[in-house]
Amino acid sequence: MDRKTTSTGDGRNPAAPPPEFDDVVVWAAWLYYVDEMTQAEIAQHLGVSRASVANYLQDARRSGVVTIRVDGGTLEHVTLSRTLAERFGLASASVVPALPDAPVDDRLGAAAARVLTRSLVPGDIVGVAWGRTILAAARAAEPTSVADLTIVQVSGSSASSADFAPELCTTLLANQLGARCVNLHAPAVLSSRDLKERLLEEPSLKRQFGLIRSATKIAFGVGELGPESTFAKSEMIAAETLAEARRDFDAKGVIIGRMIDHRGAPVASPIEDGIVGISLEDLRRVPYRLCAAGGVKKIEAIRAALAGGYATHFVTDSATAEALLSVP
Incomplete structure (x- = not known):
């Protein structure tokens, strides 16, 4: 015919x-x-x-x-995603192909931005942490038509000049999404618990922490504790103090400035009493928790974070996924 x-x-x-x-x-x-x-x-x-x-x-x-035709590599990543989600009790996992010559933070950030923006609904309050991957996610986020969005900084500001500072991540993501931005105008780490407690009694900070605890979603990364790590370069903690935490407290990783051990349990680090930001307990209360992390150096830290149940949704690369699943 x-x-x-x-x-x-x-x-x-x-x-x-x-x-x-x-x-x-x-x-x-x-x-x-x-x-x-x-x-x-x-x-x-x-x-x-x-x-x-x-x-x-x-x-x-x-x-x-x-x-x-469905590409075999794509099927492999789908299998990795499902296996990761089942192993660590996640609502979902997204795995991007590992490319040796491409910066992992940029690729994971772009993937995390897609996952986050697809999940947004009107009225969402999105908590934002800091770090290279979160900054990459903020840069990659595309404008959305979702109404009444609020982006809130969940960690105090760092004195560091690094471009992954908390206030930059929050401001950039809010600008990209056309959302209301609420920055946390306080240092990330104070010198004592007493000073922190007195500062947090200020009405403006009490309102901000009330907003943080009302977050419906949160995006964060996982850091390792080596001398070249993002955490070390943030200047939130002295190099010798970081080495002490690894040696004396068996710290394996860090989430939003809070150190954790291999089970994901909080570690009583030398700076814990002075940290201004969301607690790990409050982090777990956020309904939708998007963790974006990858890289060989972070395997131990990421495994600890997943074991601790801090993420509901996870974005990583295929090499990291395979390494996480290689241990029974």
Whole structure:
């Protein structure tokens, strides 16, 4: 049958295809799969109904004009994602391919931004931590039409000049999403518990912490404790104090300035009494907790964070996923 003149079944004949196409089915398939037009746009272009376009596309698959193939690597990452979610009791896990020559923070940040923005609903209050991966997520986030969003900083500000400072991550994400921004105007670490407790009695900070505890979602990373780590370079803690925490307290990782052991339990670190920011207990109370972390150096820290149940949703790379699953 010559489909150039075939009726659509809705009383209308399609426009004649350009000479380079065999028939209207091939033309419709090209417009859909190559030019990425919607079925509604194709229907208008051809002068037929959307139902006719759907029939053309189905005919293209049946006849072999279009062949859909799922890449084996993609299937592997889907399997890794499901296995990770099952192993660590996650609502979901997303695994991106590991690329040796590409910065892992940028790729994980971009993936985390996609996961986070897809989850947003009107009225969400999103807590934002800090670090290179979270900054990359803020930069990669695309504007959204979701109304009444609030982005709130969950950790005090650092004196460091590093570009991954808490207030920058929060401000940038809020600007990208067109959301209200609430920064936490207090140092990340104070010199004593007494000073911290007195500062947190200030009405403005009490309101801010009330907002933090009302967060419906939170995005955070996981840090390791080596001398070249983000935590070390944040200047929140002296190098010798960090070494002491690793040696004397068996600290394995850090989440939003809070150190954890191999089980994910809080570690009584030398700076714990002076930290201004969300507690690990309050972190666990946030309904949707997106953790984005990867890299060989962070395996021990990430495993500890997942064991502690701090994440409900997890974004990582395939090499990290395989390493996390390699230990029974």
